[in-house]
Amino acid sequence: MPLMKSWVDSANSADCPFPLNNLPYGVFATAETEPHCGVAIGDQILDVTAAEDTGLIDLTDTPLFDVPFWNALMEEGPAVWAALRDRLTSLLAEGSDERAAVEPLLVPMADAELLMPFAVSEYTDFYAGKNHAFNVGSIFRGPENALPPNWLHIPIGYNGRASSVVVSGTEVRRPWGQLKGPNDPTPRFAPCARFDIELEMGAIVGTPSDGPITVQEADDHIFGYVLLNDWSARDIQAWEYQPLGPFQAKATATTISPWIVTKAALEPFRTDTPAREVELLPHLKDCGPMLYDIDLEVTLQPEGGTATTISRTNYREMYYSAAQQLAHHTTAGSPMNAGDLLGSGTISGPTKDSRGSLLEISWSGKEPIDLPGGTTRSFIEDNDTLTLKGVAKGDGYTIGFGDCIGKVIPALADPYARD
Amino acid sequence: MPLMKSWVDSANSADCPFPLNNLPYGVFATAETEPHCGVAIGDQILDVTAAEDTGLIDLTDTPLFDVPFWNALMEEGPAVWAALRDRLTSLLAEGSDERAAVEPLLVPMADAELLMPFAVSEYTDFYAGKNHAFNVGSIFRGPENALPPNWLHIPIGYNGRASSVVVSGTEVRRPWGQLKGPNDPTPRFAPCARFDIELEMGAIVGTPSDGPITVQEADDHIFGYVLLNDWSARDIQAWEYQPLGPFQAKATATTISPWIVTKAALEPFRTDTPAREVELLPHLKDCGPMLYDIDLEVTLQPEGGTATTISRTNYREMYYSAAQQLAHHTTAGSPMNAGDLLGSGTISGPTKDSRGSLLEISWSGKEPIDLPGGTTRSFIEDNDTLTLKGVAKGDGYTIGFGDCIGKVIPALADPYARD
Structure with missing residues (x-):
């Protein structure tokens, strides 16, 4: 599989750790925002909690990202995991027609503090x-x-x-x-x-x-x-x-x-x-x-x-x-x-x-x-x-x-x- | 310390495991009720969740017993532990002037299923x-x-x-x-x-x-x-x-x-x-x-x-x-x-x-x-x-x-x- 291109330019270099092929899940906070779930893309974090709030992500009847941990998604199982990955890929891919709605939800990684991404059960x-x-x-x-x-x-x-x-x-x-x-x-x-x-x-x-x-x-x-x-x-x-x-x-x-x-x-x-x-x-x-x-x-x-x-x-x-x-x-x-x-x-x-x-x-x-x-x-x-x-x-x-x-x-x- | 007498008669025998001196904490459900926090007294369980709902127990600004586990009380520490024990003792002691309000909240132990009393953290x-x-x-x-x-x-x-x-x-x-x-x-x-x-x-x-x-x-x-x-x-x-x-x-x-x-x-x-x-x-x-x-x-x-x-x-x-x-x-x-x-x-x-x-x-x-x-x-x-x-x-x-x-x-x- 080759590099998948994103409209987030910084994600498209061969040595960027967070290209569209990755989409790893974390939890972040900034001086302005409470801890939210986010996904890394290039040198940015997409605020997934905000994306769910605004309806850009809408996978389940009850919210998955209203607490700053990824455990609720984990419990949903592989079908929902795949659906979220598909949706994020679609939102962030080069040529996405939803870029205008997504771009305001990006937070520079340099401004964010990264927190525990999930609650450790055992x-x-x-x-x-x-x-x-x-x-x-x-x-x-x-x-x-x-x-x-x-x-x-x-x-x-x-x-x-x-x-x-x-x-x-x-x-x-x-x-x-x-x-x-x-x-x-x-x-x-x-x-x-x-x-x-x-x-x-x-x-x-x-x-x-x-x-x-x-x-x-x-x-x-x-x-x-x-x-x-x-x-x-x-x-x-x-x-x-x-x-x-x-x-x-x-x-x-x-x-x-x-x-x-x-x-x-x-x-x-x-x-x-x-x-x-x-x-x-x-x-x-x-x-x-x-x-x-x-x-x-x-x-x-x-x-x-x-x-x-x-x-x-x-x-x-x-x-x-x-x-x-x-x-x-x-x-x-x-x-x-x-x-x-x-x-x-x-x-x-x-x-x-x-x-x-x-x-x-x-x-x-x-x-x-x-x-x-x-x-x-x-x-x-x-x-x-x-x-x-x-x-x-x-x-x-x-x-x-x-x-x-x-x-x-x-x-x-x-x-x-x-x- | 001698036996402390309760108006719940079954609690007053020398070999009853749950006299007023004990007041142990559990979680119970019956055919009619969802899992609630309860305290054992004689052959009865006092529904502590209901007692908090009705205001008979009112120790903290936020409810302690709205989930069927005793963890919220545990976190409060010794002063609140002592306050609850004092309050329960007062409600259930022989001669309590609140008996009329408490008695409807008793559930026969024989009708109850006992569940995990707390969420085990580790x-x-x-x-x-x-x-x-x-x-x-x-x-x-x-x-x-x-x-x-x-x-x-x-x-x-x-x-x-x-x-x-x-x-x-x-x-x-x-x-x-x-x-x-x-x-x-x-x-x-x-x-x-x-x-x-x-x-x-x-x-x-x-x-x-x-x-x-x-x-x-x-x-x-x-x-x-x-x-x-x-x-x-x-x-x-x-x-x-x-x-x-x-x-x-x-x-x-x-x-x-x-x-x-x-x-x-x-x-x-x-x-x-x-x-x-x-x-x-x-x-x-x-x-x-x-x-x-x-x-x-x-x-x-x-x-x-x-x-x-x-x-x-x-x-x-x-x-x-x-x-x-x-x-x-x-x-x-x-x-x-x-x-x-x-x-x-x-x-x-x-x-x-x-x-x-x-x-x-x-x-x-x-x-x-x-x-x-x-x-x-x-x-x-x-x-x-x-x-x-x-x-x-x-x-x-x-x-x-x-x-x-x-x-x-x-x-x-x-x-x-x-x-």
Whole structure:
């Protein structure tokens, strides 16, 4: 599919992240307007809430965009998702005879603050990148015991904390936690000293379910994707995670990119999961290309310094697709709801420069990385800004997600001091 | 505190679970009425939604009970909680001069269906009963390695699945899952064969927070308590839980009792946590009696058979209080919200007949228990009904929670068959 042209000129360059082929969904506010639903087009945002108010968008009996979240659309299912995309395409395409009505509803992106695009119902994080699991297992248990016995049979996941999910740009405060190094006689309560990122994609459930669903059904239920940084306190995690998994180590924040890129926009970029080392059980088997060819990158920028790319990888590196993860998630009967967010797990490629966490990049601090100016990093320092970027490269166009940015600010001096 | 007398005669007997001293909060519907908020008094329910509509209850500028959940009250905080309790006490006390206005708003409990009393924001389950942790650790790792190294230092917990929480009376369908016994060459997908209960109490967060809070603040933020059965698929758990904790093993259902018993009603029953084997770090230290003396019991009733009590224990057996769990939950900065549900962890006493799960009672199937009629149980069989009961015994009165009941129905023949 080539570039689809829009009458919004800025959307028509090959490297614009928001061409007519994309149409990602977000929530924005400006100095003049309350939070509204919007769709990105070039360097503009079309105010979708206003477009529904004025009747330009009229898909359902009850309004979809009267609250500043995309959940109501998600619940409507694929037919309404497709109808909205068709309508937006028609309104914004080159030569649209509705341009005069639409143009007053455009807001310059530069004037807008981007907010959480949806209400997160529940958040689940997976561990479904094989290079990552192998690296982490090698660090802690040696390469011969790196992958747990179940890893090639099920997409390992755990429930996270939905209330900790924040949108790109939100500052992330270094957490306190209970820590105990292997040689410490007793634990202590202190600020995290090994704060880390995890480069992930997040899949957002649209269609609700109430019982086991197949991998194909799961793919149909997914509404779209975001970039996701699952901030991780490695020292808290090391002490707490046995026997019931990570808890406070993953509770500080999970940052997502501001635009939900729909499955429709990503359709040309579908790729297969890798060859299976052991055959999956039938209910988890691949039934088509359900990963996506999305180039991913992480930069680290110290306060006042320059941004250095510390990782380059691709979403096609995953062993399990989001559809397989969602299918597994439903096996025991748990209802899934619109707005459920599934983190892919850390996406590491096979080489050192494609690893998706500092734990792996610095090999647990044994191999610090060099930054410009002679400084080094094993884990995140205060006032570092970490940015995830993602693009799918089409035939003369680009699908972007918007950067997923978080600056780590210093821990509280005393978390229990009260004004 | 002695029995407080009500003009609702049935509330005045020493063994009625719902005297004026209790006033627990639920949601009910009848053949004639939509779901409304209600408070239990004797064998009646006072329709609180109707009482607010008629102006008998008028605490806040905006209505608290116009949706069938108690979350709006929870968010108001302790002053409004106390004001409502005072008002209800005044309306229902013996000699109330408002009896004539209140009496038409009573609904016989026998005519009502009890629904979920609140919207569960997020659900967290802990592992904070020492006898349970020791028993489970002994079964899997031997008594010398029973308690993990962190266990005496932090209340170990993991995030659960809020969408799986159901109210007493909801049937629970035996789940399918991926299973692999220690001697099986490969995993298989099959119905769970080791389905279990966990006898717990659930603490409900009322006041929201956004950052670390102290144990005392945490106790102040808790709104009330319910009985909680954390259904557990032991065979799914055994295969999946390493390295990131239980996931599908705990995703089928968690059943709660229908009435939220407030902290105010439980005040006379506060007890201390046990003596500490190792000193807790300051931020988790006990600062007063924050457990409760609540007698707990589990019965198992096969289809068409009689109910047998399989466990008797008490909530004071916990090592960590809900306040300590909530304080720990906030250490890394995660916001907590009204309607967050914290499972205590399985409450096992020190003796065989006080164990809170069948895993412990049958010692992982090695010591099946005898039921009347010559039948035995290691784990739950299809069509068994499991019931948790809880009472706090006061001076001439009883505080009850309402039974927490779940019948286990057979697994689907084929979870992926579609009509």
